Amino acid sequence: MAGTLKSVLITGCSAGGIGAGLAEAFQEKGYHVFATARTPSKISPSLADAPNVTVQALDVLSPESISAAVERVSKETGGKLDVLINNSGAVMMMPALDVSIAEGKKLFDVNYWAVLAMIQAFAPLLIKAKGYVVNNTSVAGVLPFGAFGSIYNSSKAAAILGSETWRLELAPLGVRTLTLVTAAVKSNVWVNMAPPTIPENSYYHPLQGYITDLSDGRLQKDGITAKEYGDKVVREVEKGTTGKLWVGGGAAAARIAAWLLPDWMMVSFIHLFPCDELLIEVE
Template sequence: MAPAPTPKSVLITGCSAGGIGAGLAEAFQEKGYHVFATARTPSKISPSLAGEANVTVLALDVLSVESISAAVESVSKETGGKLDVLINNSGAVTIMPALDVSIEEGKKLFDVNYWAVLAMIQTFAPLLIKANGYVVNNTSVAGVLPFGAFGSIYNSSKAAAILGSESWRLELAPLGVRTLTLVTAAVKTNAFANMSPPTIPENSYYHALQGYVTELSDGRLQKDGITPKEYGDRVVREVEKGTTGKVWIGGGAASARLGSWLFPDWMMDKLIGSMFPYAKMLQNHLNGKQ
Protein backbone atom coordinates (compact mmCIF):
# COMPACT_ATOMS: atom_id res chain seq x y z
CA MET A 1 0.00 0.00 0.00
CA ALA A 2 1.41 3.39 -1.02
CA PRO A 3 2.19 5.78 1.85
CA ALA A 4 -0.10 8.75 2.30
CA PRO A 5 1.14 11.87 0.51
CA THR A 6 2.93 14.42 2.65
CA PRO A 7 0.61 17.38 3.29
CA LYS A 8 1.61 20.79 2.01
CA SER A 9 2.97 23.20 4.62
CA VAL A 10 2.22 26.85 5.31
CA LEU A 11 3.75 29.25 7.83
CA ILE A 12 1.65 32.26 8.79
CA THR A 13 2.88 35.19 10.86
CA GLY A 14 0.64 37.07 13.29
CA CYS A 15 -1.91 34.38 14.17
CA SER A 16 -3.32 35.87 17.38
CA ALA A 17 -7.00 35.06 17.96
CA GLY A 18 -9.48 37.37 16.29
CA GLY A 19 -7.12 38.58 13.58
CA ILE A 20 -6.58 37.92 9.89
CA GLY A 21 -3.76 35.49 10.65
CA ALA A 22 -6.10 33.32 12.70
CA GLY A 23 -8.60 33.25 9.83
CA LEU A 24 -5.85 32.28 7.41
CA ALA A 25 -4.61 29.53 9.71
CA GLU A 26 -8.11 28.10 10.14
CA ALA A 27 -8.74 28.09 6.39
CA PHE A 28 -5.46 26.37 5.51
CA GLN A 29 -5.89 23.90 8.36
CA GLU A 30 -9.31 22.90 7.03
CA LYS A 31 -7.77 22.42 3.59
CA GLY A 32 -5.37 19.86 5.04
CA TYR A 33 -2.16 21.87 5.12
CA HIS A 34 0.35 21.46 7.93
CA VAL A 35 -0.02 24.92 9.44
CA PHE A 36 2.80 26.59 11.34
CA ALA A 37 0.80 29.20 13.24
CA THR A 38 3.13 31.81 14.68
CA ALA A 39 2.85 34.78 16.99
CA ARG A 40 5.24 36.81 19.07
CA THR A 41 3.22 35.62 22.08
CA PRO A 42 2.02 32.06 21.29
CA SER A 43 -0.49 32.09 24.15
CA LYS A 44 -2.55 34.59 22.13
CA ILE A 45 -3.27 31.91 19.51
CA SER A 46 -6.72 30.35 19.94
CA PRO A 47 -6.53 27.07 21.91
CA SER A 48 -8.98 25.47 19.49
CA LEU A 49 -6.67 26.26 16.56
CA ALA A 50 -3.54 25.27 18.46
CA GLY A 51 -5.15 21.94 19.36
CA GLU A 52 -5.68 20.81 15.77
CA ALA A 53 -3.56 17.80 14.77
CA ASN A 54 -2.13 19.53 11.70
CA VAL A 55 -1.24 22.79 13.45
CA THR A 56 2.15 23.53 15.01
CA VAL A 57 2.41 26.67 17.13
CA LEU A 58 5.70 28.54 17.00
CA ALA A 59 6.94 31.65 18.79
CA LEU A 60 8.09 34.13 16.16
CA ASP A 61 9.10 37.76 16.47
CA VAL A 62 9.45 39.02 12.90
CA LEU A 63 11.74 41.82 14.10
CA SER A 64 14.27 39.35 15.49
CA VAL A 65 16.81 37.69 13.20
CA GLU A 66 17.40 35.02 15.84
CA SER A 67 13.67 34.30 16.16
CA ILE A 68 13.23 33.98 12.40
CA SER A 69 16.22 31.65 12.15
CA ALA A 70 14.84 29.48 14.95
CA ALA A 71 11.51 29.25 13.11
CA VAL A 72 13.31 28.14 9.93
CA GLU A 73 15.07 25.41 11.87
CA SER A 74 11.82 24.21 13.45
CA VAL A 75 10.00 24.09 10.13
CA SER A 76 12.91 22.34 8.39
CA LYS A 77 12.96 19.56 10.97
CA GLU A 78 9.28 18.79 10.39
CA THR A 79 9.13 19.18 6.60
CA GLY A 80 12.48 17.89 5.39
CA GLY A 81 13.73 21.36 4.56
CA LYS A 82 10.74 22.58 2.55
CA LEU A 83 7.99 25.16 2.94
CA ASP A 84 5.17 25.32 0.41
CA VAL A 85 3.61 28.64 1.46
CA LEU A 86 4.94 31.57 3.48
CA ILE A 87 2.31 34.13 4.47
CA ASN A 88 3.65 37.44 5.75
CA ASN A 89 0.64 38.68 7.66
CA SER A 90 2.13 40.46 10.70
CA GLY A 91 1.77 44.21 10.66
CA ALA A 92 1.28 47.29 12.76
CA VAL A 93 -0.86 50.44 12.56
CA THR A 94 -0.20 53.97 13.72
CA ILE A 95 -2.44 57.04 13.52
CA MET A 96 -0.87 60.44 13.96
CA PRO A 97 -0.62 63.69 11.97
CA ALA A 98 2.61 63.74 9.97
CA LEU A 99 3.66 66.99 11.65
CA ASP A 100 3.49 65.30 15.04
CA VAL A 101 4.65 61.76 14.34
CA SER A 102 7.84 60.53 15.96
CA ILE A 103 10.32 59.76 13.19
CA GLU A 104 11.75 57.00 15.37
CA GLU A 105 8.32 55.41 15.81
CA GLY A 106 7.66 55.81 12.10
CA LYS A 107 10.83 53.88 11.30
CA LYS A 108 9.72 51.13 13.68
CA LEU A 109 6.46 50.85 11.74
CA PHE A 110 8.40 50.43 8.49
CA ASP A 111 10.49 47.77 10.22
CA VAL A 112 7.34 45.72 10.89
CA ASN A 113 5.40 46.40 7.70
CA TYR A 114 8.22 46.31 5.18
CA TRP A 115 11.67 45.21 6.37
CA ALA A 116 10.37 42.27 8.41
CA VAL A 117 8.58 40.95 5.33
CA LEU A 118 11.81 40.99 3.35
CA ALA A 119 13.72 39.41 6.25
CA MET A 120 11.22 36.54 6.35
CA ILE A 121 11.49 35.98 2.60
CA GLN A 122 15.29 36.06 2.65
CA THR A 123 15.56 33.57 5.50
CA PHE A 124 12.89 31.15 4.28
CA ALA A 125 13.97 31.36 0.62
CA PRO A 126 15.90 28.04 0.57
CA LEU A 127 12.86 26.17 1.90
CA LEU A 128 10.52 27.88 -0.56
CA ILE A 129 12.80 27.29 -3.53
CA LYS A 130 13.17 23.60 -2.65
CA ALA A 131 9.37 23.28 -2.59
CA ASN A 132 8.68 25.46 -5.67
CA GLY A 133 6.69 27.37 -3.12
CA TYR A 134 4.57 30.44 -2.65
CA VAL A 135 5.05 33.80 -0.93
CA VAL A 136 1.89 35.64 0.14
CA ASN A 137 2.26 39.22 1.40
CA ASN A 138 -0.62 40.95 3.19
CA THR A 139 -0.60 44.66 2.30
CA SER A 140 -3.40 47.24 2.37
CA VAL A 141 -5.67 49.29 0.16
CA ALA A 142 -4.26 52.23 2.14
CA GLY A 143 -1.03 51.67 0.26
CA VAL A 144 -2.82 52.62 -2.96
CA LEU A 145 -5.32 55.23 -1.78
CA PRO A 146 -4.75 57.62 1.16
CA PHE A 147 -7.64 56.32 3.23
CA GLY A 148 -8.05 57.26 6.86
CA ALA A 149 -7.17 60.29 8.89
CA PHE A 150 -3.52 60.90 9.75
CA GLY A 151 -2.32 57.56 8.39
CA SER A 152 0.53 58.77 6.19
CA ILE A 153 3.18 56.62 7.86
CA TYR A 154 1.07 53.47 7.79
CA ASN A 155 -0.08 54.17 4.23
CA SER A 156 3.49 54.74 3.07
CA SER A 157 4.74 51.55 4.69
CA LYS A 158 2.02 49.56 2.94
CA ALA A 159 2.75 51.28 -0.38
CA ALA A 160 6.36 50.21 0.02
CA ALA A 161 5.20 46.67 0.82
CA ILE A 162 3.02 46.53 -2.30
CA LEU A 163 5.78 47.68 -4.64
CA GLY A 164 8.31 45.51 -2.82
CA SER A 165 6.08 42.46 -3.08
CA GLU A 166 5.50 42.97 -6.79
CA SER A 167 9.23 43.46 -7.38
CA TRP A 168 10.08 40.36 -5.35
CA ARG A 169 7.51 38.48 -7.43
CA LEU A 170 9.58 39.15 -10.54
CA GLU A 171 12.84 38.25 -8.80
CA LEU A 172 11.55 35.02 -7.27
CA ALA A 173 9.75 33.71 -10.35
CA PRO A 174 12.91 32.42 -12.09
CA LEU A 175 13.65 30.44 -8.91
CA GLY A 176 10.29 28.69 -9.14
CA VAL A 177 8.62 30.67 -6.34
CA ARG A 178 5.28 32.40 -6.94
CA THR A 179 4.23 35.58 -5.15
CA LEU A 180 0.76 36.83 -4.25
CA THR A 181 0.24 40.43 -3.10
CA LEU A 182 -2.94 40.87 -1.05
CA VAL A 183 -4.31 44.41 -1.25
CA THR A 184 -6.51 44.19 1.82
CA ALA A 185 -9.59 46.33 2.45
CA ALA A 186 -12.04 46.04 5.36
CA VAL A 187 -11.84 42.90 7.51
CA LYS A 188 -13.65 42.57 10.83
CA THR A 189 -10.85 41.91 13.30
CA ASN A 190 -10.04 42.96 16.85
CA ALA A 191 -7.09 45.10 15.71
CA PHE A 192 -8.66 48.36 16.82
CA ALA A 193 -9.87 46.87 20.10
CA ASN A 194 -6.26 46.03 20.91
CA MET A 195 -4.97 49.48 19.97
CA SER A 196 -4.97 52.47 22.30
CA PRO A 197 -6.34 55.65 20.69
CA PRO A 198 -3.51 58.01 19.69
CA THR A 199 -2.90 61.10 21.76
CA ILE A 200 -2.39 64.22 19.66
CA PRO A 201 0.00 66.64 21.42
CA GLU A 202 -1.61 69.70 22.96
CA ASN A 203 0.63 72.01 20.95
CA SER A 204 -0.34 70.33 17.68
CA TYR A 205 -2.15 72.22 14.95
CA TYR A 206 -4.52 69.25 14.94
CA HIS A 207 -5.17 68.93 18.69
CA ALA A 208 -8.77 70.08 18.25
CA LEU A 209 -9.44 66.87 16.31
CA GLN A 210 -8.48 64.55 19.16
CA GLY A 211 -12.09 63.44 19.66
CA TYR A 212 -12.55 62.71 15.98
CA VAL A 213 -9.37 60.64 15.79
CA THR A 214 -10.33 58.72 18.94
CA GLU A 215 -13.70 57.85 17.40
CA LEU A 216 -12.00 56.59 14.24
CA SER A 217 -9.98 54.21 16.39
CA ASP A 218 -13.04 52.33 17.64
CA GLY A 219 -13.20 49.92 14.70
CA ARG A 220 -16.03 51.57 12.77
CA LEU A 221 -13.95 51.46 9.59
CA GLN A 222 -14.32 47.67 9.64
CA LYS A 223 -18.13 47.58 9.91
CA ASP A 224 -18.60 46.57 6.26
CA GLY A 225 -15.70 44.14 6.27
CA ILE A 226 -15.57 40.42 5.70
CA THR A 227 -14.67 38.00 8.50
CA PRO A 228 -11.11 36.70 8.96
CA LYS A 229 -12.32 33.21 8.00
CA GLU A 230 -13.91 34.51 4.79
CA TYR A 231 -10.63 36.25 4.08
CA GLY A 232 -8.69 33.05 4.72
CA ASP A 233 -10.96 30.98 2.49
CA ARG A 234 -10.44 33.45 -0.38
CA VAL A 235 -6.67 33.32 0.02
CA VAL A 236 -6.67 29.50 0.03
CA ARG A 237 -8.63 29.52 -3.22
CA GLU A 238 -6.18 31.92 -4.86
CA VAL A 239 -3.19 29.87 -3.71
CA GLU A 240 -4.76 26.64 -4.90
CA LYS A 241 -5.40 28.24 -8.31
CA GLY A 242 -1.80 29.43 -8.54
CA THR A 243 -2.72 33.12 -8.70
CA THR A 244 0.16 35.58 -8.70
CA GLY A 245 0.34 39.37 -8.56
CA LYS A 246 -2.10 41.69 -6.82
CA VAL A 247 -5.44 40.47 -5.49
CA TRP A 248 -7.79 43.03 -3.93
CA ILE A 249 -9.68 41.46 -1.05
CA GLY A 250 -12.03 42.56 1.74
CA GLY A 251 -15.08 44.76 2.17
CA GLY A 252 -15.07 47.63 -0.32
CA ALA A 253 -12.06 46.25 -2.18
CA ALA A 254 -13.76 46.18 -5.57
CA SER A 255 -14.93 49.80 -5.28
CA ALA A 256 -11.51 50.97 -4.12
CA ARG A 257 -9.84 49.16 -6.98
CA LEU A 258 -12.22 50.66 -9.53
CA GLY A 259 -11.79 54.14 -8.05
CA SER A 260 -8.01 53.90 -8.16
CA TRP A 261 -8.22 53.15 -11.88
CA LEU A 262 -10.94 55.55 -12.99
CA PHE A 263 -11.05 58.56 -10.69
CA PRO A 264 -8.79 61.57 -11.28
CA ASP A 265 -6.99 62.87 -8.19
CA TRP A 266 -9.44 65.72 -7.59
CA MET A 267 -12.40 63.32 -7.60
CA MET A 268 -10.64 60.88 -5.26
CA ASP A 269 -9.73 63.76 -2.93
CA LYS A 270 -13.39 64.77 -2.82
CA LEU A 271 -14.54 61.22 -2.11
CA ILE A 272 -12.00 60.67 0.66
CA GLY A 273 -12.82 64.11 2.07
CA SER A 274 -16.47 63.10 2.36
CA MET A 275 -15.53 59.87 4.11
CA PHE A 276 -12.98 61.50 6.44
CA PRO A 277 -14.00 65.17 6.83
CA TYR A 278 -11.16 66.14 9.16
CA ALA A 279 -9.89 68.89 6.86
CA LYS A 280 -13.28 70.61 6.91
CA MET A 281 -13.58 70.10 10.67
CA LEU A 282 -10.17 71.62 11.26
CA GLN A 283 -10.91 74.59 9.01
CA ASN A 284 -14.16 75.22 10.86
CA HIS A 285 -12.30 75.12 14.14
CA LEU A 286 -9.66 77.56 12.93
CA ASN A 287 -12.28 79.91 11.56
CA GLY A 288 -14.09 79.79 14.88
CA LYS A 289 -10.94 80.98 16.64
CA GLN A 290 -10.63 84.03 14.41
Protein backbone atom coordinates in the same frame (compact mmCIF):
# COMPACT_ATOMS: atom_id res chain seq x y z
CA MET B 1 2.30 12.33 8.80
CA ALA B 2 2.64 16.13 8.90
CA GLY B 3 5.74 15.89 6.70
CA THR B 4 3.65 14.45 3.83
CA LEU B 5 1.28 17.42 3.82
CA LYS B 6 1.72 20.74 2.11
CA SER B 7 3.07 23.21 4.63
CA VAL B 8 2.26 26.85 5.33
CA LEU B 9 3.79 29.26 7.82
CA ILE B 10 1.66 32.24 8.80
CA THR B 11 2.87 35.17 10.88
CA GLY B 12 0.62 37.03 13.30
CA CYS B 13 -1.90 34.31 14.22
CA SER B 14 -3.21 35.81 17.47
CA ALA B 15 -6.87 35.06 18.16
CA GLY B 16 -9.35 37.36 16.46
CA GLY B 17 -6.98 38.51 13.74
CA ILE B 18 -6.60 37.90 10.02
CA GLY B 19 -3.76 35.47 10.66
CA ALA B 20 -6.02 33.24 12.72
CA GLY B 21 -8.58 33.21 9.91
CA LEU B 22 -5.89 32.29 7.41
CA ALA B 23 -4.57 29.53 9.65
CA GLU B 24 -8.04 28.05 10.12
CA ALA B 25 -8.72 28.10 6.38
CA PHE B 26 -5.44 26.42 5.46
CA GLN B 27 -5.83 23.86 8.22
CA GLU B 28 -9.27 22.91 6.93
CA LYS B 29 -7.76 22.53 3.46
CA GLY B 30 -5.36 19.91 4.78
CA TYR B 31 -2.14 21.87 5.14
CA HIS B 32 0.36 21.46 7.95
CA VAL B 33 0.01 24.93 9.47
CA PHE B 34 2.82 26.59 11.37
CA ALA B 35 0.79 29.17 13.28
CA THR B 36 3.14 31.78 14.67
CA ALA B 37 2.87 34.75 16.97
CA ARG B 38 5.25 36.83 19.04
CA THR B 39 3.28 35.63 22.08
CA PRO B 40 2.10 32.06 21.34
CA SER B 41 -0.37 32.09 24.25
CA LYS B 42 -2.42 34.60 22.25
CA ILE B 43 -3.20 31.91 19.67
CA SER B 44 -6.64 30.48 20.36
CA PRO B 45 -6.70 27.00 21.96
CA SER B 46 -9.07 25.78 19.24
CA LEU B 47 -6.48 26.59 16.59
CA ALA B 48 -3.49 25.46 18.61
CA ASP B 49 -5.12 22.07 19.29
CA ALA B 50 -6.39 21.52 15.74
CA PRO B 51 -4.96 18.62 13.71
CA ASN B 52 -1.78 19.39 11.77
CA VAL B 53 -1.20 22.73 13.49
CA THR B 54 2.19 23.55 15.01
CA VAL B 55 2.41 26.62 17.21
CA GLN B 56 5.71 28.46 16.97
CA ALA B 57 6.94 31.60 18.75
CA LEU B 58 8.08 34.11 16.15
CA ASP B 59 9.04 37.74 16.49
CA VAL B 60 9.47 39.00 12.93
CA LEU B 61 11.75 41.79 14.16
CA SER B 62 14.22 39.32 15.71
CA PRO B 63 16.75 37.61 13.41
CA GLU B 64 17.31 34.98 16.11
CA SER B 65 13.60 34.24 16.35
CA ILE B 66 13.30 33.97 12.58
CA SER B 67 16.27 31.60 12.43
CA ALA B 68 14.70 29.39 15.11
CA ALA B 69 11.47 29.23 13.08
CA VAL B 70 13.37 28.28 9.93
CA GLU B 71 15.14 25.49 11.82
CA ARG B 72 11.86 24.18 13.26
CA VAL B 73 10.04 24.18 9.92
CA SER B 74 12.99 22.62 8.08
CA LYS B 75 13.23 19.85 10.64
CA GLU B 76 9.54 18.96 10.41
CA THR B 77 9.14 19.24 6.63
CA GLY B 78 12.41 17.89 5.31
CA GLY B 79 13.73 21.32 4.39
CA LYS B 80 10.72 22.58 2.45
CA LEU B 81 8.01 25.20 2.89
CA ASP B 82 5.15 25.32 0.40
CA VAL B 83 3.60 28.64 1.45
CA LEU B 84 4.94 31.57 3.46
CA ILE B 85 2.29 34.11 4.47
CA ASN B 86 3.64 37.41 5.76
CA ASN B 87 0.60 38.63 7.66
CA SER B 88 2.08 40.39 10.71
CA GLY B 89 1.66 44.14 10.68
CA ALA B 90 1.11 47.23 12.77
CA VAL B 91 -1.21 50.24 12.50
CA MET B 92 -0.58 53.89 13.31
CA MET B 93 -3.06 56.76 13.34
CA MET B 94 -1.46 60.17 13.93
CA PRO B 95 -1.14 63.52 12.12
CA ALA B 96 2.13 63.60 10.20
CA LEU B 97 3.21 66.80 11.95
CA ASP B 98 3.00 65.02 15.29
CA VAL B 99 4.43 61.62 14.39
CA SER B 100 7.48 60.39 16.25
CA ILE B 101 10.00 59.65 13.51
CA ALA B 102 11.44 56.85 15.65
CA GLU B 103 8.01 55.23 16.03
CA GLY B 104 7.36 55.70 12.32
CA LYS B 105 10.56 53.83 11.50
CA LYS B 106 9.48 51.00 13.81
CA LEU B 107 6.24 50.73 11.84
CA PHE B 108 8.20 50.42 8.61
CA ASP B 109 10.34 47.75 10.26
CA VAL B 110 7.22 45.66 10.92
CA ASN B 111 5.26 46.35 7.74
CA TYR B 112 8.10 46.31 5.21
CA TRP B 113 11.55 45.23 6.38
CA ALA B 114 10.28 42.26 8.40
CA VAL B 115 8.51 40.95 5.30
CA LEU B 116 11.75 40.99 3.34
CA ALA B 117 13.65 39.44 6.26
CA MET B 118 11.19 36.54 6.34
CA ILE B 119 11.45 35.99 2.60
CA GLN B 120 15.25 36.00 2.73
CA ALA B 121 15.33 33.55 5.64
CA PHE B 122 12.83 31.08 4.18
CA ALA B 123 13.96 31.38 0.56
CA PRO B 124 15.92 28.08 0.51
CA LEU B 125 12.88 26.17 1.82
CA LEU B 126 10.54 27.90 -0.62
CA ILE B 127 12.82 27.34 -3.59
CA LYS B 128 13.20 23.66 -2.74
CA ALA B 129 9.41 23.31 -2.59
CA LYS B 130 8.77 25.48 -5.67
CA GLY B 131 6.60 27.30 -3.21
CA TYR B 132 4.54 30.43 -2.69
CA VAL B 133 5.04 33.77 -0.96
CA VAL B 134 1.88 35.62 0.12
CA ASN B 135 2.27 39.18 1.40
CA ASN B 136 -0.60 40.88 3.19
CA THR B 137 -0.64 44.60 2.32
CA SER B 138 -3.50 47.10 2.38
CA VAL B 139 -5.77 49.07 0.09
CA ALA B 140 -4.52 52.07 2.09
CA GLY B 141 -1.24 51.64 0.25
CA VAL B 142 -3.03 52.49 -2.99
CA LEU B 143 -5.79 54.86 -1.85
CA PRO B 144 -5.04 57.10 1.15
CA PHE B 145 -8.37 56.59 2.92
CA GLY B 146 -8.84 59.61 5.14
CA ALA B 147 -6.13 61.59 6.83
CA PHE B 148 -3.77 60.85 9.72
CA GLY B 149 -2.58 57.48 8.41
CA SER B 150 0.33 58.66 6.29
CA ILE B 151 2.98 56.47 7.96
CA TYR B 152 0.85 53.33 7.82
CA ASN B 153 -0.29 54.07 4.26
CA SER B 154 3.28 54.68 3.12
CA SER B 155 4.56 51.48 4.73
CA LYS B 156 1.88 49.47 2.94
CA ALA B 157 2.58 51.23 -0.35
CA ALA B 158 6.22 50.21 0.04
CA ALA B 159 5.13 46.65 0.81
CA ILE B 160 2.96 46.51 -2.31
CA LEU B 161 5.71 47.73 -4.61
CA GLY B 162 8.27 45.56 -2.88
CA SER B 163 6.07 42.47 -3.14
CA GLU B 164 5.40 43.00 -6.83
CA THR B 165 9.11 43.48 -7.50
CA TRP B 166 10.05 40.43 -5.44
CA ARG B 167 7.51 38.51 -7.51
CA LEU B 168 9.61 39.20 -10.61
CA GLU B 169 12.83 38.22 -8.85
CA LEU B 170 11.48 35.01 -7.30
CA ALA B 171 9.69 33.72 -10.40
CA PRO B 172 12.88 32.46 -12.14
CA LEU B 173 13.60 30.46 -8.95
CA GLY B 174 10.24 28.71 -9.23
CA VAL B 175 8.58 30.65 -6.39
CA ARG B 176 5.24 32.38 -6.98
CA THR B 177 4.19 35.55 -5.19
CA LEU B 178 0.73 36.81 -4.29
CA THR B 179 0.24 40.39 -3.09
CA LEU B 180 -2.91 40.77 -1.00
CA VAL B 181 -4.34 44.28 -1.31
CA THR B 182 -6.56 43.98 1.75
CA ALA B 183 -9.69 46.08 2.24
CA ALA B 184 -12.13 45.86 5.17
CA VAL B 185 -11.82 42.72 7.30
CA LYS B 186 -13.38 42.36 10.74
CA SER B 187 -10.54 41.69 13.17
CA ASN B 188 -9.15 42.82 16.50
CA VAL B 189 -6.45 45.04 15.00
CA TRP B 190 -8.07 48.22 16.30
CA VAL B 191 -8.88 46.68 19.67
CA ASN B 192 -5.18 45.99 20.19
CA MET B 193 -4.12 49.51 19.20
CA ALA B 194 -4.02 52.16 21.92
CA PRO B 195 -6.09 55.24 20.96
CA PRO B 196 -3.80 57.97 19.60
CA THR B 197 -3.11 60.93 21.86
CA ILE B 198 -2.71 64.21 20.03
CA PRO B 199 -0.33 66.64 21.78
CA GLU B 200 -2.08 69.63 23.32
CA ASN B 201 0.11 72.02 21.33
CA SER B 202 -0.73 70.28 18.04
CA TYR B 203 -2.59 72.10 15.29
CA TYR B 204 -4.81 69.02 15.20
CA HIS B 205 -5.63 68.79 18.90
CA PRO B 206 -9.18 70.08 18.27
CA LEU B 207 -9.74 66.87 16.27
CA GLN B 208 -8.69 64.51 19.07
CA GLY B 209 -12.20 63.06 19.31
CA TYR B 210 -12.48 62.55 15.55
CA ILE B 211 -9.09 60.83 15.32
CA THR B 212 -9.88 58.62 18.31
CA ASP B 213 -13.16 57.62 16.67
CA LEU B 214 -11.26 56.48 13.58
CA SER B 215 -9.54 53.92 15.79
CA ASP B 216 -12.73 52.36 17.15
CA GLY B 217 -13.10 49.80 14.37
CA ARG B 218 -15.62 51.70 12.25
CA LEU B 219 -13.36 51.34 9.23
CA GLN B 220 -14.13 47.60 9.35
CA LYS B 221 -17.92 47.88 9.62
CA ASP B 222 -18.47 46.64 6.07
CA GLY B 223 -15.70 44.06 6.29
CA ILE B 224 -15.78 40.34 5.71
CA THR B 225 -14.79 37.96 8.51
CA ALA B 226 -11.21 36.79 8.93
CA LYS B 227 -12.30 33.24 8.06
CA GLU B 228 -14.01 34.41 4.85
CA TYR B 229 -10.81 36.23 4.02
CA GLY B 230 -8.77 33.10 4.70
CA ASP B 231 -11.04 30.94 2.53
CA LYS B 232 -10.63 33.38 -0.36
CA VAL B 233 -6.85 33.36 -0.06
CA VAL B 234 -6.68 29.56 0.08
CA ARG B 235 -8.73 29.30 -3.11
CA GLU B 236 -6.44 31.67 -4.96
CA VAL B 237 -3.29 29.94 -3.72
CA GLU B 238 -4.70 26.58 -4.81
CA LYS B 239 -5.37 28.07 -8.26
CA GLY B 240 -1.83 29.41 -8.51
CA THR B 241 -2.83 33.07 -8.67
CA THR B 242 0.03 35.57 -8.67
CA GLY B 243 0.26 39.36 -8.67
CA LYS B 244 -2.17 41.61 -6.83
CA LEU B 245 -5.34 40.20 -5.29
CA TRP B 246 -7.83 42.75 -3.98
CA VAL B 247 -9.79 41.13 -1.18
CA GLY B 248 -12.08 42.28 1.63
CA GLY B 249 -15.17 44.41 2.04
CA GLY B 250 -15.20 47.24 -0.49
CA ALA B 251 -12.18 45.84 -2.34
CA ALA B 252 -13.89 45.82 -5.75
CA ALA B 253 -15.03 49.44 -5.44
CA ALA B 254 -11.60 50.53 -4.26
CA ARG B 255 -9.93 48.77 -7.17
CA ILE B 256 -12.23 50.43 -9.68
CA ALA B 257 -11.67 53.81 -8.06
CA ALA B 258 -7.90 53.40 -8.15
CA TRP B 259 -8.06 52.40 -11.81
CA LEU B 260 -10.61 54.86 -13.19
CA LEU B 261 -10.96 57.95 -11.03
CA PRO B 262 -8.71 60.97 -11.58
CA ASP B 263 -7.10 62.45 -8.50
CA TRP B 264 -9.56 65.32 -8.19
CA MET B 265 -12.48 62.91 -7.96
CA MET B 266 -10.84 61.07 -5.08
CA VAL B 267 -11.86 63.95 -2.81
CA SER B 268 -15.47 62.77 -2.99
CA PHE B 269 -14.57 59.08 -2.85
CA ILE B 270 -12.18 59.14 0.11
CA HIS B 271 -13.45 60.04 3.58
CA LEU B 272 -11.76 63.28 4.65
CA PHE B 273 -11.43 64.84 8.08
CA PRO B 274 -13.60 67.84 9.13
CA CYS B 275 -11.24 70.56 7.93
CA ASP B 276 -13.72 73.37 8.61
CA GLU B 277 -13.54 72.68 12.34
CA LEU B 278 -9.74 72.68 12.20
CA LEU B 279 -9.53 75.93 10.23
CA ILE B 280 -11.80 77.70 12.71
CA GLU B 281 -9.52 76.69 15.56
CA VAL B 282 -6.37 77.77 13.70
CA GLU B 283 -7.81 81.17 12.92
